[in-house]
Amino acid sequence: MRRASEEIDFVAEPPDCQLLGVLVASLFSAMVWTGLVAAMGAAVGRPLGAVHLTTIATVIAGFIAVVLGLLFSRLAYDSGSNTPTSHLTSA
Numbered sequence: 001m002r003r004a005s006e007e008i009d010f011v012a013e014p015p016d017c018q019l020l021g022v023l024v025a026s027l028f029s030a031m032v033w034t035g036l037v038a039a040m041g042a043a044v045g046r047p048l049g050a051v052h053l054t055t056i057a058t059v060i061a062g063f064i065a066v067v068l069g070l071l072f073s074r075l076a077y078d079s080g081s082n083t084p085t086s087h088l089t090s091a
Helices: 018-043 050-076
Strands: none
Touching: 018 050
């Protein structure tokens, strides 16, 4: 049992939210661009079907997720020392 005089560290490490960030960014971008494609198709009189719009959204979301994943992994590893997040700890 702890004494009342002992300090308790209530500050926890924040969770790694890179995956959530990639997911949100790719899905949001895919919805915006798919909406623009659907609007353009309707404007020219050739609205696209659900299968086409789903395919377009999947390709856009996948592409953005791959690009962001590669960028985040590049930022996590310093090219000089090959250690994760070493650029964050250097003074």
